[in-house]
Amino acid sequence: MATEDEREGLLYLVPTPIGNLKDITLRAIEVLKSVDVILAEDTRTTGKLLKHLEISRPLQSYHIFNEHKNVEKIIDRLKKGETIALVSDAGTPGISDPGFLLARAAKEAGLEINCLPGPTAFVPALVNSGLPTDRFTFEGFLPHKKGRQTRIQSLLEESRTMVFYESPHRLMKTLEQFAEAFGPERQASVSRELTKIYEENVRGTLAELIEYYLENPIKGEIVLVVEGRTEGRSEKREARGEKLETREGKREARRKR
Numbered sequence: 379m380a381t382e383d384e385r386e387g388l389l390y391l392v393p394t395p396i397g398n399l400k401d402i403t404l405r406a407i408e409v410l411k412s413v414d415v416i417l418a419e420d421t422r423t424t425g426k427l428l429k430h431l432e433i434s435r436p437l438q439s440y441h442i443f444n445e446h447k448n449v450e451k452i453i454d455r456l457k458k459g460e461t462i463a464l465v466s467d468a469g470t471p472g473i474s475d476p477g478f479l480l481a482r483a484a485k486e487a488g489l490e491i492n493c494l495p496g497p498t499a500f501v502p503a504l505v506n507s508g509l510p511t512d513r514f515t516f517e518g519f520l521p522h523k524k525g526r527q528t529r530i531q532s533l534l535e536e537s538r539t540m541v542f543y544e545s546p547h548r549l550m551k552t553l554e555q556f557a558e559a560f561g562p563e564r565q566a567s568v569s570r571e572l573t574k575i576y577e578e579n580v581r582g583t584l585a586e587l588i589e590y591y592l593e594n595p596i597k598g599e600i601v602l603v604v605e606g607r608t609e610g611r612s613e614k615r616e617a618r619g620e621k622l623e624t625r626e627g628k629r630e631a632r633r634k635r
Contacts, residue, residue, distance in 0.1 A: 530559050566605060
């Protein structure tokens with residue numbers, strides 16, 4: 379393996395805080411201070427972080443809408459000996475954020491890639507959910523429309539704990555679809571605004587979570603953790619036997635009280 383001095387260039391994947399700025403690592407600060415350029419999902423967001431850390435390095439935009447056309451140019455710069463750090467707005471690059479294409483291209487070009495350990499939202503959400511952590515599957519964001527039900531149906535027999543990212547305005551739809559598919563008594567956990575001042579972790583059955591969020595509209599970044607299928611449980615029978623009321627029906631019932 380080449381020594382540090384012999385490398386053509388080096389690509390760093392650098393996790394950044396998901397909320398609390400104190401979660402930046404000393405090593406991440408060291409790397410960000412040393413690289414030739416920092417690729418940022420949003421230069422304004424990263425610029426604020428760098429200002430807070432008193433780091434002054436060149437910033438270049440790298441996001442989902444321009445990554446395809448920029449990958450080759452970045453690889454050329456790495457081949458010429460530059461050191462480059464890639465960051466996302468929050469968390470670890472490549473986890474539901476740009477990063478995979480560049481890492482793959484760097485690997486195919488025989489370049490060195492160094493991913494630093496650090497913040498990512500799904501790990502604390504999984505660990506504090508109280509659900510099994512020995513085996514789990516990270517599903518990221520469900521498709522918004524096309525393929526959504528197909529993805530959910532493919533998870534009916536999944537025995538591992540399932541981890542999803544979700545947006546506030548789609549959370550209720552997802553909870554209701556999960557309750558219908560997996561059964562309303564399936565255990566789950568919703569974590570929002572992790573590491574921030576308004577962090578909240580709500581645990582219970584899917585039915586209980588639906589009831590809670592009908593009364594408590596949600597805001598912020600969300601991680602949804604769902605229990606896997608357990609032996610002896612007939613999920614489809616539960617779903618058929620306890621059909622959930624719709625949001626509109628519950629609201630109508632409350633109005634009549």
